[in-house]
Amino acid sequence: VQLQASGGGLVQTGGSLKLSCADSGRTFSSYKMSWFRQAPGKEREFVAAISVNGGTTDYTDSVKGRFTISRDNAKNTAYLQMNNLKPEDTAVYYCAATLAIWGTRRLRSVYNYWGQGTQVTVSS
Numbered sequence: 645v646q647l648q649a650s651g652g653g654l655v656q657t658g659g660s661l662k663l664s665c666a667d668s669g670r671t672f673s674s675y676k677m678s679w680f681r682q683a684p685g686k687e688r689e690f691v692a693a694i695s696v697n698g699g700t701t702d703y704t705d706s707v708k709g710r711f712t713i714s715r716d717n718a719k720n721t722a723y724l725q726m727n728n729l730k731p732e733d734t735a736v737y738y739c740a741a742t743l744a745i746w747g748t749r750r751l752r753s754v755y756n757y758w759g760q761g762t763q764v765t766v767s768s
Contacts, residue, residue, distance in 0.1 A: 645669040645757040649739045652762030655729055659766070663724040665739030665759055672720040675757075676742050678749060679713060679724045681735035681764075688738065692724060693749040702749060706732075729766045736761040 651663040665677065678693040692713040693702045701713050712725040722739055738761045744754035 645671060645675065645741050647739050647741060647757055647759035649737065649759035649762040652737060652764045654765045654767065656767050657730060659729050660725070660727045661729065661764060663726070663737055663739075663762060663764075665722040665724075667720040667722075667741070669720070672741075673717040674743065676744070676746065676749060677713075677715055677722040678740050678742070678755065679722075679737055680740060680752065681733075681737045682761075683735040686735075688752055690750040690752075691737070694722065695746060700746070704750075726764070729764075731766045731768045734764060734766050736763050 646668045648666045653661060655661055676695055679691040680688050681691050682688040690704055691707055692711055694713045694715050698715050710728045715722040739759040740755035741757040742755045748754045
């Protein structure tokens, strides 16, 4: 698994961005995928997760109703659609992959592979 995140940028409050996480490997469909984010001076935090077939998702409370995680296993790519962005969403966003059980999806320590991060900046 080799993850490449993209799609970040500068957007005004209320705007939208769609992040992509492409895997150049051949086993993408076996991994649960998640997005984490890290703001300056803060720890990396869980944002969203999706099961291997895309049928189950999970979101941290602060993004529920605004962000949508999805995946296309045929394209080896996971996505994070972010709508109604707020200044507090400003962070570096990382995608991550794990084989761990679904119950541990919010723990950074269970993720085997990480993308390089993409910067999202929301101006007020």
